[in-house]
Amino acid sequence: MHLAYPTVVAALLFSAGVYGVLARRNAILVLMSVELMLNAVNLNLVTFDIWYRDRLHGGQVLTLFTIVIAAAEIGLGLAIVLLVFRNRKMIDVDRLRTLAEDAADDEAAGGVARPRPAEPETETEAVDAR
Amino acid sequence: MSGQEIVFTLLGVVAVGAGILVVTTRRLVHAALWLVVSFGALAGGYLVLTAEFVAWVQVLIYVGAIVVLLLFGIMLTRAPIGESADLDSGNRWAALAVAAATAAVLVTVLVMGFGDRRMPLHAGGGSARELGAGVFRTWVLPFEVLSVLLLASLVGAIVLSRSDIGPRDSGTGPRKEDG
Incomplete structure (x- = not known):
């Protein structure tokens, strides 16, 4: 398989995430866009792990760690968003x-x-x- | 174009298309559901790339846990179910320009750098046995540190979302149950 396919998919997903983070107003949609960017990074990690034929599987193990960190991040992020909603009754990031x-x-x-x-x-x- | 490349291209088109719909749709709940489609297609892509264990972890954690958490967040912030017109802020054209520039730069660099490289796909390279051996032999220290981090973030989320702990004066107000 050519290396260009997964890397191009990852680049396009990352750009979609960049657009979402910059253009969306709702804080939960911003968190979703961050998840898209993290997934693009994961795809790159897996791709280059397989390309280098890493015997220690550093890329795929780091992908697992990234997924766990993303879960921790989304948990904390949603807790903060709910706290903001409780105080302000809205979660529009450009009005905070x-x-x-x-x-x-x-x-x-x-x-x-x-x-x-x-x-x-x-x-x-x-x-x-x- | 080999069969693997065709399958991966189809899955990639689904993943990128659903990702673009996530950031452009006008319905909040639909954004979360398109996120499921995007993550699922990416999991299929991991399977094509022979990273089986990562694919199933992706399905379990992203599709099973993170999207459900996001849906809970959407419900708890009392988001409108139907279309809402003001989901995009005023700088969406600047954001579009930045995203297009990012895509152009990244795709150009990656295609120029790795356009002619081929990678070998051997079945079983990313199986649970291989990755388990890697995690518990080579990468066991980061694994344990990560479990501490997960515990800390869990405690932090609980502390943030409980309204009955904190400074003394905040406990006197009316307590809300939406955390």
Whole structure:
């Protein structure tokens, strides 16, 4: 089997995960996209393990470890998301801006922050919900 | 194009297509279900690559546990069942550009670097016997450390999601049962 097939599949899955992490607003969908990226990494690990014919099976064993770490990560991540939901009644990651430095940050960011004029209102709303 | 390559290409198309649907669908529950399809197709791909044990672990842990956990999370955050219009944030076009650039760079590098390499597929290379010997001989220390990590994350999740432990003043409010 050509090595290009699994690596290209892994690259495309990773890009889909990157798009999901950057574009999604719901925190649970962001976690799902992170899982997609982790799966792309796993596919690469298995592929190169088989390509190198590793006698210690380092790649596949590391894949098992990655799966376990992903399970731990998703458990902790969902616990944090549920805690945020309990406090704020919403889990939109772009409205959780309590830790942002609003005035200085927006002016420094310039064009990045400009297309979001409704930011101060959502900020006060989040504070009120707390 | 050999038979293995054809099967892997079909499974890869299913995995990538379902992955793209996960990040573009407008229904939260459907995203979790497409995630099952993507992980299942990837498990099939592992089987084609002769990594049997990893494939079954993938089915057990990802499809069986992580997706169920995500579905519980969707239910506990009271997500809408039907279509919801605001699942994407305002920077989705920038995200699309970044993802397309990532895909272009990675695919170009991988195809240029490994496009003409072939890998040998021997049945039984990733069986439970081989991997078990590897885990419990060579990699036994990381395995044990990982079990401690799993225990720590479990305790952390319990502490985070219980509402009756913590600072003294937080215990006086109305207790919610959604953790």
